[in-house]
Amino acid sequence: MDENSIIARLQQRLAACSSAELSIGDDCAVINPLQCPELAAAVAARGAAQLGEWRMVLKVDSIVQGRHFLPQHAGERVGWKALARCLSDFAAMGAYPQSALVAVAMSDESYVPKLERIYDGLARCAQTYGVEVVGGELSRLQGEGLVISVSLSGWVEAGHYVRRSGASQGEYIVVSGALGGSIAGKHLDFQPRLAEGQWLARKGIATAMMDISDGLARDLPRLAAASGVGFELDYAAIPRSPGCELQQALGDGEDFELLFCCRDLEWLGEWQQNFAAVPLTVIGRTQAASTQALSGGFDHFERV
């Protein structure tokens, strides 16, 4: 099977692109930014000069067989995860995704049927979150294996996105959903908190935000360090997935929930009206700067 015929088989799994003037089959993909609905709406409301106020948002993320998924995992779920991980990062900025590129590296053609299912999952995730897969790349690994890299691009208005570095002392530390035990299945099937993150950013509620990918124990110190604050956690309050111990909630990783800081909680009623299915929990407060570590968490490059 040659490269062209594999690409043709994969391309069939994808929806047609409407925002791409050019996609698979030319040297590059060419995208009209105004096909991003939020950007188009801003321009319609405030005029073309508004375009200069928007920023391009870029993210790349890879998943590796044996590390982020296993051979026995259904390809459809693997493909969902590959794109959903990038969307979770967009959620953590409050950004609006538009276009994705997919780079696949695999050792041999025996992966092609699996890859077709992976593309089904990519396509379903893309459709669910309004993203278009506009191009890709196929290469052959020398060793055994399968790697899926997704590059996601999109938009956010200047001054309306949330960094990790914006928290101050005395703020609330909040997480969405429940933590721990993702390995039971959620790491493949999670819903990136995209609308939720966009809402928190647009309303100016979150002062600092990230998604929890390596576990609260690793990710909270990163957010605190970026913001130059310390933190005090109410360990009993940390929301745990059913059957999980505290150490799992702290350290399992791949929760893909939002972790953010905010100055008050007056907006909680409005949150519940909008996102009734997604609970929020205050798990602590920021305090004066200090170097703090928590035990646990997942290092993507640790020796396994």
Add this chain to the structure above:
Amino acid sequence: MDENSIIARLQQRLAACSSAELSIGDDCAVINPLQCPELAAAVAARGAAQLGEWRMVLKVDSIVQGRHFLPQHAGERVGWKALARCLSDFAAMGAYPQSALVAVAMSDESYVPKLERIYDGLARCAQTYGVEVVGGELSRLQGEGLVISVSLSGWVEAGHYVRRSGASQGEYIVVSGALGGSIAGKHLDFQPRLAEGQWLARKGIATAMMDISDGLARDLPRLAAASGVGFELDYAAIPRSPGCELQQALGDGEDFELLFCCRDLEWLGEWQQNFAAVPLTVIGRTQAASTQALSGGFDHFERV
């Protein structure tokens, strides 16, 4: 060595980002499109409404150790190649690159010193062509190996870029430089024809264009098929690298020269004034549509 310390070592190799409001260290990179000089110049000359006429250009490309480079190749050259391949695709559209993301997958930490050299090469190529490396990703392969994926984003004005599909019957078929023998070293050290491709696009000279990555024998039929034309080649005219036979010029691949069609040759004098060091050769003419194949060329996914 954990992920954070490897990333810190690699980040040191990169120049500081001026167009990125956020780069390495947050969930996503955030880029101001108006830091792309060509886009900014167009807006300065014609006003903000002009922004709506620009299109985002996206490309991803991967190189794999053992396939696109060898363990004994200097990392600095490997890093140059990783980005230059994407730039060659931008050249073939006449597009203006702005930001790159780099995803690395490797089997173990023994690759880190090599990877530092690779980042030196990426940084040098980025600086040479006015690109900023604004983020990346590190993951661990299960099998032995090293994969570098580069995602490049940039801009082009609507109606001022060149597809593969725009050629008509009776046009000239032209290539830049000389073909064949890239494996002797050029595949690592080539100069992507970025300014040349942008010039051909801006002047409206090229009706269809691509870069030669898999060899003329594979790439010309792709351009012809996309344009719905046939072709007649003057085999004796095909410019060969020193010491190369015709079959090498047709089939070696990784030439990273421009292949394009044009209606006349009146602009050749102006080309020579601008790009004296880059010869152009007419190698044939397009003709009525037909399905044509040439023998030779490189399939990135062929069994090796």
